[in-house]
Amino acid sequence: MKQHMLAVLDLLKQHKVDYADIRINDIHEEHISTENMKVQNLSTSHTRGFGVRVYLDGSMGFAASQDFDKMAEIALTALEIAKASRIAQQQPVILSPKHVVEDHYSTPILIDPFTVSKREKLDLLFAAEKIMREAIPTLFKTEGSMDFRREEKSFADTEGSFITQTLFESGGGMVAVAAGKADMQRRTFPNSFRGNFATAGYEFVLGLGLGENAERVAKEAAALLEAEACPSGVFDVVIDSSQLTLQIHESIGHPIELDRVLGYEAGYAGTSFLHPSMQGFKYGSEHVNVVADATVPGGLGTFGYDDEGVAAQRVPIITKGLFQNFVSSRDTAATIGAISNGTARADSWNRPPIVRMTNINLLPGTFELDDLIAGIEVGLLFSANKSWSIDDRRVNFQFACEIAYEIKHGRLTGKIYKNPIYTGITPEFWNSCDGVANEKHWRMFGTPNCGKGQPGQVAHVGHGSSPARFRNVKVGVADVK
């Protein structure tokens, strides 16, 4: 296939393209869902195809097909599309320079998830469900899930790079649902929206601790049904890693995407409050240190090379509260006189690469979790996301969580609240952070459902964090009359 790709690239060179690349993706996925001790869904999928991206006189064309006999024809279609793009061109696109690479990268795994029997996987989920149901027999519903992905990628471009990658993803989770006549509450583990995910093998699922946490999850779901609604007001809060994941994703991860900053997503996903001139902007307090790290082992946004053939990197984003860098692709980086930091990814063969988060991680601080809680007179600890929303410039966010734990006089009281919501303004919120727990508490969560782009693309990204404390956070909306 390599020779075929190179021959098609040669054909495009004959047509005097500025640049072209061909990417082949061969993706296998497996999805398992159980519900009330029954198999709710067992599905596998396989998709294989290629996409050809062409720049001609600084204009872009992209065409994709699953018919490998038509690779040359599709390449010429991409060329024609690039010619059409020239009709409405203002500034020719320039691609920032990169190294020419020939390499292979594989996700390090211990157990290939596709070699583990479905029966064994189901038994693990059923065991967790059984514990939940025995702990609280009145639960309305219990659920379990596992998801696995293997992706073989080949990339070749007119600059001479040829890169192959074998990427594995594994994930799993469980849900306990309690329902009454007028209310329904759910508790998830290890996180909402099908659990936690990593670039890893089946060993990751074995290590999730589903069975060990099943009883607690079931009891919390039942307790939420009887719990008071979370009060509205201004509180000091601690946010755990399961919720901080999405907080980081929405209020740091997306605003730092350079394509959004440049307006490429303005018509759909939105822009950013950041501007290229804002390097050094006080994004957060001195406790806030963030990196975009595509090299961290196991992160769902970990890989060898992005879909432009740029090597995975660890890039400082916020250092002691000060904004440092955007995440970028070759075309966006060139716009601000920079070099791509390797974050252009496509979700499959039929989409062009766009700027995506890798693993946007809040680095651990120095606090013990107990000390963070001890520093709050009256407050709340939030866990597990239930709902998210943020404006098109990534300024005003609002999150609903599954559960809030009451803090009084520096201790968790044991009281819980249902339906907690908190809201804020991005820089104000991160500047109100006065402590991040240490590396003992640092955890990574995978977010496998990050939507962006037209046509739509779903990226798999990761976020690491330790629980952190924030002062004077607006909780609830019931007081807005």
Place this chain on the structure above:
Amino acid sequence: MLSREQVYHVIDTVTAAATGYATKVLIQGSANALTRFANSEIHQNVFEDITTVTITVTEGKRASQISTNSYDDDGLRIAVREAIANLAFLPEGVEQPALVNAPAEMVADNFNAELDRQYDVFSRARKVKQCIELLEPDYKAFGTLAYNNSQFAFGNSTGIKRYARINSVSFSALVAHSDGGSGFASITSAEVQGFDVTGAFAKAYEKAKLNKNPEDIAPGAYTVILEPQAVGDLMAYMSYIGFSAKSAQDRMSFLTGKLGEKVFDERVTIVDDYTNHNTMSLPFDFEGSPRQVVPIIEKGCAVSLVHDLASAMKDGTVSTGHSVNMPKMGGIPCNLIVAGGEQTLEEIIAHTTHGVLVTRFHYMNPVNPREAQLTALTRDGFFRIENGKIVAAVKNMRFTESMLNAFNNVEAISRDRQRTAFFFGNYYVPAMKITGFHFTGKASM
């Protein structure tokens, strides 16, 4: 893209390879092209040709599903073998509904050759350029002009076959001033006639010009006029969390246990109607069930919910033909028609003493589905109305509101309605004036 004969061959190959099993075959093909522009130039321009075959093999209470884009005979047989092999690993699962067995065939070939001719990549680029050339130097254009050419086919081991083909064009435009004020408009159609790209662009431009020097308003309850796009945004999320029988069975729906009860103002009538020409719909769903017209809200009263086969079996009824092959969600209404009222949008504005006008919402999500509580932010045109006139642009705000409250506080519904895109169809919705709508936060630093 495959021909009808080719997709029928795929169905026959799969069902023959799975003889003895209850088998479903869903084929989704598309040859879609999208021209995307930002900062008044085309920055992304793409085409894809993809066909995916989804095979479900069932034996008693065991079912396994496989999807593949290898649709040659060998590829299909391999996929069927894998699906059957997976059954051996499975303990008994949930009871499987009976396959649809009538009518034997349904065909809806609505391919519009004229649309195909007029919206090739060069035509799209020229239309985008025409729009951009309308702008004064301080304004920039963003958006998409897309041509979609899709086919859907379904068959199962009872021998039924379904085939539909539809092509359409859609245009969305956001015009923004260098100071940040923006306007938005979108249109979609399966016909060349009446698809006015520059007309829609001019509307977005006009709104952007109006959206200057925005002022702050305080969070609180306001009389709000929601333009059709904003109403469509609300309807989409109400569909997800409330209008499917599955969501009620899961006790997530705000209509759980409320069928037959008055839930909204009596002026609110919502029907899922695939026969309305504005909806660009398929006459069957992804399980092969013929689609039905389903009244959901009649004069404020919750009357029925939409089903796929599984939710229908659980409720002891028949599918309404609303499967989107997402069993977790059950049926989804993709063709909602919201009844219009008496006044035009302009008349509703003219009859408003104090209020705000919303163009559309951004990043909506349910906060508490059981109470139909949604949240989102305004974008691309949010204005203050005083004494019947738009008097100022307003900085974007977040709302957090229960739709059970909002749709009981309807004061006016517009006569004129618009299409808003949703999933595999369109909604057709009016503007609405609602009192006591809670804006709970500012979106500015």
